[in-house]
Amino acid sequence: MVDLHQEFENSRFYHQARIDRRSADALLGIAAGLTADNTINQREAEFLKNWIEQHLAHLDDPVINLLYRRLANMLSDGILDADESTELLEILQQFTGAPSNSPRPFTAPTTLPLNDPAPALDWPDRVYLFTGAMAYGPRKECEALVLDRGGLIGGSVSKKVHFLVVGSVGNEQWLHSSYGTKIKKAVEIREAGGGIAIVSEEHWQRAVFG
Known part of the structure; x- marks a missing residue:
């Protein structure tokens, strides 16, 4: 049988x-x-x-x-x-891989437009903004670490933001990953002479935990 x-x-x-x-x-x-x-x-x-x-x-x-x-x-x-x-x-x-309000199809970037060399991160009265998925944990927990050190959290990408922190999870792993709108806008501000710096989560974590 x-x-x-x-x-x-x-x-x-x-x-x-x-x-x-x-x-x-x-x-x-x-x-x-x-x-x-x-x-x-x-x-x-x-x-x-x-x-x-x-x-x-x-x-x-x-x-x-x-x-x-x-x-x-x-x-x-x-x-x-x-x-x-x-x-x-x-x-x-x-x-x-489809950020909002995108008029064109997105393709995966080969590199992130991080500041090179990465700037020193300080905290008092410095405005931070997070984008992407953070390996450390939920964004609220990341923001709390900044606030505990005297930093501020921005609401959106603008000339008032000093540091845009790009989450490390997804940079290499997300299927069909692409630059998000926050990174694009930050690059535009930076290239126009604005003071915003784009840094990796790894760089941010080193500044937080030493």
Whole structure:
């Protein structure tokens, strides 16, 4: 008698990688759909978290695991507040490679436009802004480290911002990664003679922790 259960198991393992690839591609499509209107609400965030749990939670993938951890953290209190919604939107836009208000398709950059040499970071009355996914943790925790040292947090990229810190997670890992709008605007200000500096998270962490 044919062992149909064993045959199914063999087939399942044989095709598991292809199934996972389809699920990852589906996640990319879902993320693109959720960010199409440049907003992420509570219902959408909860849907995305549940979808990952059902389809991709078993994957040992650093990008998907990071996305899931950030979602779980944001929804841990049952509320997606305005700051979390903004951060989640930016993370998903990086994931899909489609920053908001982009008139042209984006391609992955080969390097980030970081200041070279990297400037010394100081804190009192210096305005910091974060973009991208931070390896250290949620953006609020990164901002708290700046505030604890006497620094300030900017609301958007402008000439008043001294340092734009680019999160290290995703620079090499995000699928179809691309420069975000914050980095683009910061480059424009810098090239026009503004005082903003674009620095890596690694450089920022060294300044924070020594």
